[in-house]
Amino acid sequence: MDSVLQLGPLVLPWALIILLVGWQLGHWVHERLARRSGLTPGPHAWRLTLAALLAARLGFVLQYRAEYGAAPWSVLDIRDGGWQPWAGLAAALLYVGLLWLRRSPWRQPALAGVAVFATIWLAGLALLQAMAPQRPTELPDWRGVALDARSVALPELRGQSVVINLWASWCPPCRREMPVLLQASRAHPEVRFLWINQGEPPETALRYASQQGLPAADVLLDTASQLGRDLDSKALPTTLFYDAQGRLQAVRAGELSAATLAQHLGRITASGTARQASK
Known part of the structure; x- marks a missing residue:
């Protein structure tokens, strides 16, 4: 379900x-x-x-x-x-x-x-x-092109915590939470934030990302919404939180505030801290 x-x-x-x-x-x-x-x-x-x-x-x-x-x-x-x-x-x-x-x-x-x-x-x-659907528990095997024309493969990001935000410019909650995500990305340089646009033409994603001041290297294009289907995500925005081992720790379907984002970030940073302490 x-x-x-x-x-x-x-x-x-x-x-x-x-x-x-x-x-x-x-x-x-x-x-x-x-x-x-x-x-x-x-x-x-x-x-x-x-x-x-x-x-x-x-x-x-x-x-x-x-x-x-x-x-x-x-x-x-x-x-x-x-x-x-x-x-x-x-x-x-x-x-x-x-x-x-x-x-x-x-x-x-x-x-x-x-x-x-x-x-x-x-x-x-x-x-x-x-009855929850079995989402991939690790970073999916997906590669996308960022707005700076560089290719980014998700599995290669293991070693640092990753936040993946699935969004579209026509989605009001996506637009409302964008400043919160951007501020958190600046406050947490140890976490890689990726904004993966779903189903829109490159020029649309580029225009909106430029207006919001999103880093071009972290905005990826998924014009076919393939990643959303792979992750069984039917709602926008959806934000996924992966720890440094590439393991999925939390999923938020819907708008994030600074507080709910801090709640989920705590899960992936705490997970990484606990594994470091156990070594």
Whole structure:
């Protein structure tokens, strides 16, 4: 199963769909048990949901407070996918615990709703992981031509961490995340950043890359979108993170913020540090 559901131009992550289904069923169980107990519809389901969402976002923001501190407004832009799910679940359980301490008549419906949600969410993520397509776990055997006319073969980049960004100039999220990637490439010279254009004519990619100030040696052309197919990538932008051994450590389908990019960069740099320490 792909990590995203594509409906024409609309791309939805399956993880988000599972979360929404779990919430809907948990809310339904909560309300049904409340009615059975003779309770009129109350605000607890929405308050609990809001508390969990705020805690999940706040947990992630605090973890990457330096990145969000540089652009405070980006805290509100949840398109970056920056959540700390265990913080959200802890907040939901804390809310239910307070209802029990107060002997609220809503405590059992609230606990049942959280239990149903958690079960569906965890089971759905496990199923998604088990059915995930087998992407190549190492740098793919692909060669492209950069805008400076040099040939770049991905397998030859082993020895340093590599970030591959699949993009197109017509893609709004690709354009929004471009400055974040460019800034990170300057801040992390030990990591090789590659922007691989998907399916556009060379002149289009060259014009946009020049406008953005992207390094010509790191912008590659894939006019047939062959690499995207090899990597089973159906959404743009998609960013792949490889450690210094050429092993895939993380994939992000969708827009990156400075914080979510730092999160994934930490995986490949930590992987390299751990292997160096073990030698």
